[in-house]
Amino acid sequence: MKNYDQITEEIRKIAKKILNDKTVDKVIGFGLGTINQEITPLFISKAEGAKKLVFNKNSHMSLAKYLLNYKNEDVAIVAKPCDSRAINTYLSEKIINRNDIKVIGIQGCPGIEGNTACLECEVRNAVISDYDVGEKISKKKTNQLKEEKDFDSLSPEERFKYFRNEFERCTRCYACREACYVCYCKECFTESNQPEWLNKSVSLNENFTYHLMRAMHMAGRCVNCGACELACPEGIDVRALAAKMYNTATEIFDYKVGMDQKQKTLLAEYDVHDSEKGFME
Numbered sequence: 648m649k650n651y652d653q654i655t656e657e658i659r660k661i662a663k664k665i666l667n668d669k670t671v672d673k674v675i676g677f678g679l680g681t682i683n684q685e686i687t688p689l690f691i692s693k694a695e696g697a698k699k700l701v702f703n704k705n706s707h708m709s710l711a712k713y714l715l716n717y718k719n720e721d722v723a724i725v726a727k728p729c730d731s732r733a734i735n736t737y738l739s740e741k742i743i744n745r746n747d748i749k750v751i752g753i754q755g756c757p758g759i760e761g762n763t764a765c766l767e768c769e770v771r772n773a774v775i776s777d778y779d780v781g782e783k784i785s786k787k788k789t790n791q792l793k794e795e796k797d798f799d800s801l802s803p804e805e806r807f808k809y810f811r812n813e814f815e816r817c818t819r820c821y822a823c824r825e826a827c828y829v830c831y832c833k834e835c836f837t838e839s840n841q842p843e844w845l846n847k848s849v850s851l852n853e854n855f856t857y858h859l860m861r862a863m864h865m866a867g868r869c870v871n872c873g874a875c876e877l878a879c880p881e882g883i884d885v886r887a888l889a890a891k892m893y894n895t896a897t898e899i900f901d902y903k904v905g906m907d908q909k910q911k912t913l914l915a916e917y918d919v920h921d922s923e924k925g926f927m928e
Contacts, residue, residue: 648755649782651703657780658725661751663697665723665778671749675713676725677706688713700725702753704760709733709874711828714743723749723777728756729764729872731773732905733828736868738775739910742831752776755784764873764886774906798891814854816881823885824861826878829868836860862888867913869893870904 649657662674678689678699686705690713691697702725710724711733726734731752737743752773758765772783798806821837824830836844837857844860845853871893876886896902902913 648757648784651757654753654757654781655700655702658702658751659697659700661778661780662691662700662723663694665749666691666694666697671721671723673717673720674700674723674725674751675710675717676700676751677702677708677710704758707759707762707874707877708826709828709872711737712831714748715831717747718743719747721747721749723751725751725753726773726776727753727759727872728770728773729768729870730828731775732770732870732903733872735775735905735908735910736828736870736912738908739905739912745908749777750775751778751780754779754781756781759873759877762873762877764871764876764890767871767890770903770906775908798887810855810858810887811851813883813887814858815851816883817849817854817858818881819849819854819857820880822878822880823875826874827865828870828872828874829865830861836864858885858888862892865889866892867896867902868904 658676662676665671666674672692674691674697676689676691677686678701679685680687686701686703686707688708688710689699691700706727709730710726711730714722714724714734714737724730724734731750734743734748734750738745750773752775754772754776756768756771756773758768773779798809801809819837821835824835824837845856869889869892871886871890873886875889876884879885893904896904896913900913904913
């Protein structure tokens with residue numbers, strides 16, 4: 648497995664070449680911010696700017712969502728394996744055009760520091776790529792979920808207590824929504840006033856409504872990248888519900904999101920061989 652510095656050099660080399668060749672007009676990648684050298688999205692349109700691109704243990708945000716700002720433009724994007732699956736989902740839903748994008752896919756992703764999703768990740772190679780960086784690795788044995796997230800072993804009362812403790816801290820800043828590639832609706836249900844799903848005030852009941860409804864919207868579409876949890880300023884276990892839905896889709900339907908650009912979303916297709924596990928089981 649190649650390290651972050653090696654991957655960074657390969658990204659810079661490819662970005663410089665495709666900008667010089669006019670293959671694309673812009674490269675979307677990671678760069679160093681002006682405050683504490685934090686990682687930030689970087690948009691490069693000149694070849695000499697390629698040297699500013701980086702990839703390190705803190706490159707946590709999902710860049711895929713930025714493609715929605717450059718529809719019908721020739722752009723390249725640096726994609727971690729989870730980001731590549733997000734791109735495939737956009738292609739499947741016909742939100743972006745494959746001919747408009749070039750993917751610099753990270754193979755053998757070394758993971759992101761502090762991202763619990765990386766501990767569970769079973770897809771370490773980019774699933775769609777025009778230019779490979781890094782080095783492909785064989786399927787890695789995934790770590791088990793933390794004990795406190797084994798919700799099946801908890802009673803309903805224990806589950807409620809866990810989520811109550813988490814959601815009481817939520818200020819509904821919507822950082823999790825903004826970080827999520829799935830949340831691209833022009834009008835979110837949180838802002839709807841006809842019907843009004845949520846009151847503007849922050850309360851535990853409203854927080855439960857927001858997080859539960861968001862989890863249902865993400866069913867069969869979340870790639871379990873962890874961007875939502877890392878974006879939360881309160882350190883809330885935002886990913887818990889989405890990860891549960893992700894694992895349920897895998898266990899019952901043998902379905903993994905975004906593995907192929909022609910793959911339909913889970914709730915958009917029907918298979919007579921699907922499990923008939925009861926809803927309440």
